[in-house]
Amino acid sequence: MRFIHIGVGGFGRVWGQVLKDCEHSDVVGLVDVNDEALQAACEAGGCSAAQCFHSLQDALKAVQADAVVVSTPPAFHRRDATAAMEAGLDVISEKPMADGMAACKAIARTVLETGRTYVVSQNYRYSAPMRTLANVIRSGRLGAIGQAEVAFFKGVDFGGGFRHEMPFPLIIDMGIHHFDLIRFVCQLDALYVSGTSWNPPWSNYAGDCSGTALFEMSNGARVLYNGSWCAKGDFCDWNGNWHIECEKGTVTYRNGEIKVYHVPGLYKVEGERIEQPAPPRRTAQAYILDEFVRCAQSTARPATGATDNIRSIAMVFAAVESMQSGRKVKVLDESLRAILECTATS
Ligand SMILES: NC(=O)c1ccc[n+]([C@@H]2O[C@H](COP(=O)([O-])OP(=O)(O)OC[C@H]3O[C@@H](n4cnc5c(N)ncnc54)[C@H](O)[C@@H]3O)[C@@H](O)[C@H]2O)c1
Structure with missing residues (x-):
């Protein structure tokens, strides 16, 4: 699969190595707002300057890709994940799905509407x-x-x-x-x-x-x-x-x-x-990438896709709401239940 990798510094370096080590992935574009991070990732991944971009939009105009890895800070996950799916690409997103519940719901709706393969990297x-x-x-x-x-x-x-x-x-x-x-x-x-x-x-x-x-x-x-x-x-x-x-x-x-x-x-x-723990064949991000490639090429769904992960991220934002209000909070509100019902029948 041809990947555009967005957010290549910081933890993105782990993804750069995992993508490089995987025989089923080919990185065709790198995106970052930081030129030093871009250049380091370009050298580490054996890419060319023509494959380096400051935005996903620029990358999409210049290269043909099948999927993106989003490893930017959480505030940018919604923007890049939804833009990629709307452009017909599958998405691996770093956790958390997004930085707020409204953004997470928007991502889940886009997964439903586009039918793309989407996974959150819950590597733990x-x-x-x-x-x-x-x-x-x-x-x-x-x-x-x-x-x-x-x-x-x-x-x-x-x-x-x-x-x-x-x-x-x-x-x-x-x-x-x-x-x-x-x-x-x-x-x-x-x-x-x-x-x-x-x-x-x-x-x-x-x-x-x-x-x-x-x-x-x-x-x-x-x-x-x-x-x-x-x-x-x-x-x-x-x-x-x-x-x-x-x-x-x-x-x-x-x-x-x-x-x-x-x-x-x-x-x-x-x-x-x-x-005694039995060592698994693949762990962490390497497991997620392998599962993602198999799912994108079949009708299978990743274990930590939108439908599953929305139940975990809802725990996060319900806990935040409770911490702010001092009240006990329901984890899945009515609009989340509606999204889950749609996914169950789609
Ligand atoms: N799964 C894990 O175990 C794990 C571990 C660490 C981080 N993470 C996740 O990875 C994500 C990134 O974390 P980090 O610590 O690497 O963050 P970071 O702040 O180091 O940023 C990562 C990269 O994204 C780039 N970036 C920032 N804003 C951007 C934008 N608007 N467009 C393009 N590139 C942009 C930065 O320049 C940097 O190179 C977070 O969502 C974090 O939670 C996951």
């Missing part, structure tokens, strides 16, 4: 430990989930950039990975959320960098998300620390280790074991 699903954690739950051996906690405490300084300026950076730019993982691991959707957020005095982020969100899931279970991107120590890894309690025991994840506690009766732990 495609790591050995998170797949293994999900498989423990899916196997059914611990029974139904009753309660869970995901704790994400990490101190990260990006040295400026959009995350330091945007509202709710923890929830919108990072929480989307964890909220999507909650759905993926627990195999449950969220119905309601109550959240609160704050910015510790030492934070160098303009928006609230710490928060909690209590989700009421579709089976009645409660999942508590508790996190900070300006934590001061005892850091977890990027997946966060997980504690999931089920009818017949508990499974935890902490810094790469998955532990299962067997508790068949009430409260007495009958056994514990470490679960």
Whole structure:
């Protein structure tokens, strides 16, 4: 497939390498507003100056492409994803789908109207430990989930950039990975959320960098998300620390280790074991690209396409609404339900 890659600096460099390593992808155009980033990507990818552009529109006029990878900051995802689909191209978009719920709905409607293949890069699903954690739950051996906690405490300084300026950076730019993982691991959707957020005095982020969100899931279970991107120590890894309690025991994840506690009766732990993750053939962005190429060339749909991802991003913006209003908020509002009903019947 012929790709135009938009946003080639920063995390775009990861995509540049993944596109280069994939035998099914051919990068025919690079787009960035920053000339240094463009030139570095051009050299790294073996492109020519004639394949470098400052806008998707200029690239579309000059080169023939089948798809785009959008790895610009979130505020630009809607613009480039919808323009690409309207021009007949398929889209891989970095998370979050967009920087607001109205923009996400507009993208989902464009996916419906154009019928293009669209995927959000929720790469955290495609790591050995998170797949293994999900498989423990899916196997059914611990029974139904009753309660869970995901704790994400990490101190990260990006040295400026959009995350330091945007509202709710923890929830919108990072929480989307964890909220999507909650759905993926627990195999449950969220119905309601109550959240609160704050910015510790030492934070160098303009928006609230710490928060909690209590989700009421579709089976009645409660999942508590508790996190900070300006934590001061005892850091977890990027997946966060997980504690999931089920009818017949508990499974935890902490810094790469998955532990299962067997508790068949009430409260007495009958056994514990470490679960060894099986290494998958492809991980992260390489998995997403491979799945995307297969879907674009068939009638299959990516696991994290618009219909699925709207349920994860809705958790993000419902949590933000709850943090702003102090009220419990429904995750899927009526207009989202309408979009999902259309996709179910299309
Ligand atoms: N999936 C992951 O694990 C992961 C990790 C990091 C970042 N991301 C996502 O990737 C995206 C980019 O993040 P980043 O940290 O690389 O951001 P960044 O600010 O470093 O920007 C990336 C590139 O986009 C370019 N750019 C900015 N505005 C543009 C515009 N209007 N048109 C074209 N190019 C533009 C910048 O010049 C830069 O080269 C975000 O959505 C972020 O959430 C995902």
